[in-house]
Amino acid sequence: MSDTQSDTLSRAATEGRFVLPCCTRCGRFAWPERAACPACLGEMAWRPAVPAGRLLSRTEVLVPLDPAFRDRVPVPVGLVRLADGPVALCHLDPGCPSGGKVGLALRLDARGRPVLHAGPAAEGP
């Protein structure tokens, strides 16, 4: 599944779909993408997931290691417990309530990488 991760996620991001790796055997979702389900070691496949979660913790990256981020600080990021189970590190759009519900979306970043964004739940990110 790793060979096609970028393609699959990029396509989903372009088409406005929200997908996550899901176990074909027990149905549990996992993140980050991995070679087998941590609960039952079943094979993983991309499945539509609920684009919602709860913001657990947040910070702002002020000193990025990658020079590509240096003219875009601060970079707000946070850990989100996804409605489907896993914890995901996400970019935070303005207005995310600490400890509150957030909406999730897949987007392509400036380098064309598919990344998760969290935003206020009501209007979605």
Place this chain on the structure above:
Amino acid sequence: MSPLDYSGVVLACPVTVPYARHSPHDAHWWTGRALAGLAAAAGVAHTQFDGLALASFSLAPDTTIALTQHFGLTPRYIDFLPLGGVSGILALRRTARAVQAGDADLIACIAADSHRPGSFADLVAGFSRFSQSAVWPYGSGGPNASFALIAVAYMDRTGATRADFGKLAVAQRAWAASNPHALLRAPMTLDDYLAARPIAPPIHLYDCVMPCAGAEGFLVLREETAKAQGLPFVRLAAAVERHNAFPDDDVQVRGGWAMDRDVMWGMAGAGPQADDLVMTYDDYPVISMLQFEGLGLCAEGEGPEFIRAHDFGPRGDVAHNVSGGQLSVGQAGCAGGFLGLTEALRRLIAGDYRRALVSGFGMIAYDRGLGTGAVVLEAA
């Protein structure tokens, strides 16, 4: 089944190759200096080491086996432990059993890493599969951002403040004044700490360890061998490790120590009240607080009260990270996972303390530190 004890196994010859902020030398060179230091301290030729356990992030494409040829060793035991903050505890735990069982007699345990401008960013960028796909593209904050998220959750849960973290950092800097190996020895006040540049709030500059080049090492051998060689030594009373503990916790607010500490204190014969020296893995003060809680120096969630109730400086009541820790000495890659052990060895051999608790922590592959471990060392 409870573990066998470590009777008959001892540690000797703590070696620190003085650190450098940046180094033109590679990790192989630093390993060689540590090996030479161990041979000199033991009074034997390095070719007499029949075991080599090596921890490094920057030896690629080599591992321990290539270095046997590099340095002219013919060991019957090798191990490679590129495991950061738990590498020292794990090297000791493995080599102690090898010596006890007779698989080797005299094992050199070494951590060595080099550092040049840009090499830390390279290490972080490729640190794990998870970090490549699910951390680096999110601002590339590295461990500073990952630990900021952990620190926020810890502060929310316990009421800890930056001043609590700062109290530990300031105390360690005071200890560093008497450590010639520390790269950061200038006095630091709590105001200095609080006014430092923000990196990823609540993490500010003096919460962070400084990447550098360096090496640490010690020998693991049988007590009778140490006596025959006239080497001062320290006994291993207990050792535990655990990885990926509590994987379902939202954000990491505890590590694996809580799963294993009862076994450790049972092996050691007495709990933490019997330790007069505590060496935690201080890659961020908040992580030392997780260790105080996890190892039972205070109850879970009571780290801030523990900090406020004690003095951790050179004239204080809790002797903690008496080298100045990584916060003052610097973090030479995997050597950060050995630093507490070598300093504890020195202090116990010198007779400054009787029993030391040394704790390790490390390896954030994604959102939390995976490895935890701890040992109890006793003066002979």
